[in-house]
Amino acid sequence: MEEILRMSNISKQFGEVFANKNVNLDIRKGEVHTLLGENGAGKSTLMNILIGLYQPSGGEIYLRGKKVSIDSPRTAVKLGIGMVHQHFMLVEAMTVFDNIILGVTHDKSFFINRDKLKKEILELSEKYGLDIELDKEITEISVGAQQRVEILKALYRGAELLVLDEPTAALTDIEVQGLFQIIHKLKEENKSVIFISHKMREVLEVSDRVTILRAGEAVCTLNRDETTGTELANLMIGREMTPSIYEKKDGAEESVLELKDVDYHKNNKHNGLNHVSLCVKKGEIVGIAGVDGNGQSQLAQVATGVLAPEDGSVILKSKKVTKFSPKAFIDAKVANIPEDRNKMGLVGNMSVEENLVLKATEDDRFSKGKGFFLKKKAIHEYALKLQKKNDIRCSSVMQEARNLSGGNQQKIILARELDENPDLMVAVHPTRGLDIGATGYVHDCMIEARDAGCGILLISADFDEILKLSDRIIVMFEGQVMGEYSGKNPPIEEISLAMAGKE
Amino acid sequence: MKTKNNLIKILIPVLSILAAFVIGGIIIVCLGKNPLEAYGFLFKGALGKPSKIAQTLEVASPLIFTGLAASFAYKCGMFNLGGEGQFIMGSIVSIVVSTQTGITGVPAIIISVICGALAGGIWGAIPGILKITRGLNEMIVSIMLNYVATLFMGCVFTNILRDGSVPQTPAVPKESQLSNIADGFRVHYGVVIAIILAVIIYYFMFYTSKGFKLRAVGMNPTAARFNGFAVNKIILAAFICSGAVAGLGGSIELHGKQFRLMQGYGAGFGFDGVAIALIAQLNPIGTVIVAIFFGILRKGASTLQAGMKIPTSVVDIIQALVIVFAVAGTALVRLPQVQQFFRVHFSGKRRGAES
Numbered sequence: 015m016e017e018i019l020r021m022s023n024i025s026k027q028f029g030e031v032f033a034n035k036n037v038n039l040d041i042r043k044g045e046v047h048t049l050l051g052e053n054g055a056g057k058s059t060l061m062n063i064l065i066g067l068y069q070p071s072g073g074e075i076y077l078r079g080k081k082v083s084i085d086s087p088r089t090a091v092k093l094g095i096g097m098v099h100q101h102f103m104l105v106e107a108m109t110v111f112d113n114i115i116l117g118v119t120h121d122k123s124f125f126i127n128r129d130k131l132k133k134e135i136l137e138l139s140e141k142y143g144l145d146i147e148l149d150k151e152i153t154e155i156s157v158g159a160q161q162r163v164e165i166l167k168a169l170y171r172g173a174e175l176l177v178l179d180e181p182t183a184a185l186t187d188i189e190v191q192g193l194f195q196i197i198h199k200l201k202e203e204n205k206s207v208i209f210i211s212h213k214m215r216e217v218l219e220v221s222d223r224v225t226i227l228r229a230g231e232a233v234c235t236l237n238r239d240e241t242t243g244t245e246l247a248n249l250m251i252g253r254e255m256t257p258s259i260y261e262k263k264d265g266a267e268e269s270v271l272e273l274k275d276v277d278y279h280k281n282n283k284h285n286g287l288n289h290v291s292l293c294v295k296k297g298e299i300v301g302i303a304g305v306d307g308n309g310q311s312q313l314a315q316v317a318t319g320v321l322a323p324e325d326g327s328v329i330l331k332s333k334k335v336t337k338f339s340p341k342a343f344i345d346a347k348v349a350n351i352p353e354d355r356n357k358m359g360l361v362g363n364m365s366v367e368e369n370l371v372l373k374a375t376e377d378d379r380f381s382k383g384k385g386f387f388l389k390k391k392a393i394h395e396y397a398l399k400l401q402k403k404n405d406i407r408c409s410s411v412m413q414e415a416r417n418l419s420g421g422n423q424q425k426i427i428l429a430r431e432l433d434e435n436p437d438l439m440v441a442v443h444p445t446r447g448l449d450i451g452a453t454g455y456v457h458d459c460m461i462e463a464r465d466a467g468c469g470i471l472l473i474s475a476d477f478d479e480i481l482k483l484s485d486r487i488i489v490m491f492e493g494q495v496m497g498e499y500s501g502k503n504p505p506i507e508e509i510s511l512a513m514a515g516k517e
Numbered sequence: 518m519k520t521k522n523n524l525i526k527i528l529i530p531v532l533s534i535l536a537a538f539v540i541g542g543i544i545i546v547c548l549g550k551n552p553l554e555a556y557g558f559l560f561k562g563a564l565g566k567p568s569k570i571a572q573t574l575e576v577a578s579p580l581i582f583t584g585l586a587a588s589f590a591y592k593c594g595m596f597n598l599g600g601e602g603q604f605i606m607g608s609i610v611s612i613v614v615s616t617q618t619g620i621t622g623v624p625a626i627i628i629s630v631i632c633g634a635l636a637g638g639i640w641g642a643i644p645g646i647l648k649i650t651r652g653l654n655e656m657i658v659s660i661m662l663n664y665v666a667t668l669f670m671g672c673v674f675t676n677i678l679r680d681g682s683v684p685q686t687p688a689v690p691k692e693s694q695l696s697n698i699a700d701g702f703r704v705h706y707g708v709v710i711a712i713i714l715a716v717i718i719y720y721f722m723f724y725t726s727k728g729f730k731l732r733a734v735g736m737n738p739t740a741a742r743f744n745g746f747a748v749n750k751i752i753l754a755a756f757i758c759s760g761a762v763a764g765l766g767g768s769i770e771l772h773g774k775q776f777r778l779m780q781g782y783g784a785g786f787g788f789d790g791v792a793i794a795l796i797a798q799l800n801p802i803g804t805v806i807v808a809i810f811f812g813i814l815r816k817g818a819s820t821l822q823a824g825m826k827i828p829t830s831v832v833d834i835i836q837a838l839v840i841v842f843a844v845a846g847t848a849l850v851r852l853p854q855v856q857q858f859f860r861v862h863f864s865g866k867r868r869g870a871e872s
Contacts, residue, residue, distance in 0.1 A: 318743070320742070320743060339745070340742060340743055340744065340745040341745035341746075341747065343745075344744070344745040345745075350743060352743050357737070357739050357740065358739050358740050358743040359740060359743065360737070360740055361733045361736045361737040361740050361741070362736070362737065363736040363737070364732070364733065364736060368729070368733075372733065372740075372744050373744050373745060375726035375729050375730070376726045381725075381726055384726070385725055385726025385727060385729075386725055386726075387724055387725065388723075388724050388725060388726065388729065390724075414522075417856075
């Protein structure tokens with residue numbers, strides 16, 4: 015088969031970090047080529063280079079054998095590369111027709127010849143089986159239909175190569191089948207498709223070839239017919255078990271948190287919970303493994319009282335929770351390391367010391383008369399104590415928290431949460447974006463808290479972190495619990511498959 | 518770090534005022550007058566004699582209240598643009614209490630002022646309730662309620678409480694009026710109340726747990742919610758308090774200076790209050806100072822017109838420029854490049870700590 019695109023030795027560096035390193039990728043005419051990889055493996059960076067959003071730090075791109083430089087998305091469109099983003103780029107208040115012709119330049123006339131254009135679009139949509147109503151507004155049509163509009167938009171602009179970034183993420187099962195039929199049609203018409211996904215079932219169903227990316231590098235390219243799901247999952251996760259530096263423990267009998275058949279938007283595969291049952295015992299770390307966006311955020315928010323489940327029950331220290339509010343959970347000694355420390359954990363414009371006492375201003379230690387008069391001096395001394403204990407690096411505890419580095423911000427949150435001697439701690443991506451030193455510190459703190467008897471629910475998209483810390487591992491996929499494994503010698507292969515949705 | 522921030526917070530308004538005066542001076546030159554002489558007139562008119570200072574303070578008094586009202590809500594991240602409506606509703610309820618119930622003297626003042634504050638609080642609660650229950654934009658609702666209040670006031674002084682043939686309400690009886698601080702000076706005790714209120718609000722904001730939470734909600738409502746604060750309750754409380762402060766201001770203006778409602782009563786106080794709060798960087802004490810500065814401009818503007826035939830609109834321009842510069846200045850120091858500049862040039866110690 016004829017080659018349409020070759021990306022050769024592509025590198026992209028952000029500061030010191032390589033998001034892509036010497037990646038080679040070749041796409042043939044009329045094939046569906048899957049890019050498979052974990053979060054942060056470099057799939058999006060590579061595709062952003064292809065459509066001209068990023069410029070590569072090194073390497074070349076050849077289109078139909080000719081070297082090209084793609085300096086903007088506009089150039090990419092001209093060269094026949096179309097992308098359907100995971101989050102659609104449609105103008106919601108406009109009709110389908112308006113969205114499709116928006117910004118198209120090959121019609122030179124001053125007035126829009128609607129009838130002519132409509133006919134063209136309808137012909138195109140029939141050819142590919144893209145069933146859409148042109149006169150509806152975007153807000154009136156389903157997510158699946160919006161995606162078809164995006165595909166049609168790209169085809170109308172003359173795309174020969176279509177990039178579909180996690181196209182099934184927002185679709186129902188029936189819509190996914192519809193999409194696969196469309197992809198088939200595209201193949202028949204000799205268009206090429208780059209399919210990005212980490213769902214094994216879909217990858218096996220739709221692809222001709224698969225390229226696996228790991229840590230910014232292309233591991234290998236395999237033919238669909240010559241591989242298996244297990245092999246792909248192993249290549250994607252790609253690690254040998256290294257013994258953890260921490261001792262794994264069994265939790266006590268007593269459980270601090272129990273979820274029974276918890277539902278939250280359960281039909282929503284990506285941000286919902288579907289019959290989730292799990293428990294966290296005293297003195298153990300339960301790690302939730304899974305690709306981002308499979309309900310982990312919602313799980314964390316249910317476990318900290320931010321969200322109320324629609325069905326099922328949450329039992330906190332053998333008491334059934336009736337009122338879901340963060341305050342009630344904080345009073346029950348639940349600590350929270352939220353996923354977005356700037357947005358959810360800290361008040362960036364407040365000082366370090368104010369953030370350290372954020373939850374406790376009514377405490378007798380920090381104010382007289384239940385918050386009637388703040389003891390500024392006591393607060394300051396307390397802050398200095400915690401700063402020293404947790405090695406929070408700032409020029410002064412009066413400094414605004416937003417000016418600190420990520421690691422130091424996370425230390426503020428840890429210091430605040432752990433100083434209350436919590437019974438349960440919910441930690442979401444606790445080391446995301448931190449350097450090695452800060453990561454180690456956060457891990458040590460969590461182990462120390464566990465050894466002091468705190469039950470920890472650790473949610474992380476970083477599989478290494480899960481393996482390193484967890485005493486028990488639970489895998490989540492599309493809002494469901496896929497399986498539970500011991501943290502001592504965990505079966506990595508099985509877990510990787512479960513993370514990709516295969517039982 | 519903290520002292521540096523405070524320095525910037527003072528520097529921005531001061532520099533804004535200076536810049537506004539420079540541009541105002543250029544405009545005066547274009548009008549063919551001497552700017553220095555003009556500013557001389559302006560300040561002499563406002564501060565030249567103790568009696569003039571007293572009058573300036575009196576002009577500033579309602580502005581202190583509406584400025585405090587605005588800054589209170591802003592501290593909680595809520596844009597209450599309805600200060601004027603709350604001011605007017607406070608005044609309407611006060612005129613009813615003071616002229617229709619038959620109570621007179623000090624008790625009348627106290628009851629009337631409390632009722633005025635309550636009315637302002639209720640009027641302020643409306644945008645708050647709509648915000649937290651239905652997510653409506655508080656700016657639009659509060660502005661619209663200004664019109665409702667103004668038109669309702671029109672209805673009161675032309676119909677319900679009309680006093681004779683002139684479209685105005687009867688006056689607050691002499692014995693229920695706020696007395697002047699000293700004989701011969703036209704400044705009533707309302708100014709004192711305003712300043713005390715500013716101190717109380719300052720204490721509340723920075724020395725109580727409730728004020729702490731209110732500021733936290735204002736700066737990051739999501740983090741506040743995750744950390745267990747009752748965000749909606751705090752937002753509603755901020756609206757009510759903000760409205761009550763404005764309503765109190767209306768009531769005091771009525772008892773101290775205007776004595777009756779008529780066409781144009783209260784017009785512009787709400788938005789001036791917003792401007793004052795912004796220039797003062799939302800600091801309650803700063804609000805008092807900026808409000809007095811606005812009082813100086815307003816009082817001096819009339820002298821300027823009488824003495825040098827310079828239209829008062831020149832002073833309006835200066836006032837507007839101060840707002841523009843202050844807001845721009847605040848935004849400027851938040852720019853990353855500017856922060857970087859400060860870091861490099863003013864704080865060697867911090868760089869050491871970072872590396």
